[in-house]
Amino acid sequence: MKKRTPVSKIMTTNLISVNASNDVADVVQIFKENNIHHIPVVSGDELIGMISKTDIDRISYVNSYATEAANAVVYEMLKLEQVMTSELETIQAEDQIKEAAELLAQGKYHALPVMEGKKITGIVTSTDVIKYLLEQF
Known part of the structure; x- marks a missing residue:
């Protein structure tokens, strides 16, 4: 097994990002159209x-009787900054996959x-790490 492989070898690089001015409903649509689970929120280059699909699920009216209209109302009431995770753990591209x-x-x-x-x-996900480990065997 390669022990010193950098994260840059397995990360996703074709990122779709949004900024804090995007509507929550816009972000929901991006998730649906691109079959992704995590979207970085940026302000310029920062x-x-x-925001994750899990964040969206937390604010959605999760009920078998819910309508899209009910969720749309919730999405309109909240700003993206209220839904996203802002305290992030990050990793550098040259850091090892083990880290x-x-x-x-x-x-x-x-x-x-x-x-x-x-x-x-x-972005590197737990799925990326698992796929990398599977390739090693």
């Missing part, structure tokens, strides 16, 4: 948060923004 695995194993997050200095260049 990473200010991360990402250790952070993800703590269970607080399922994705880590990958940074080069202060600029986000990718």
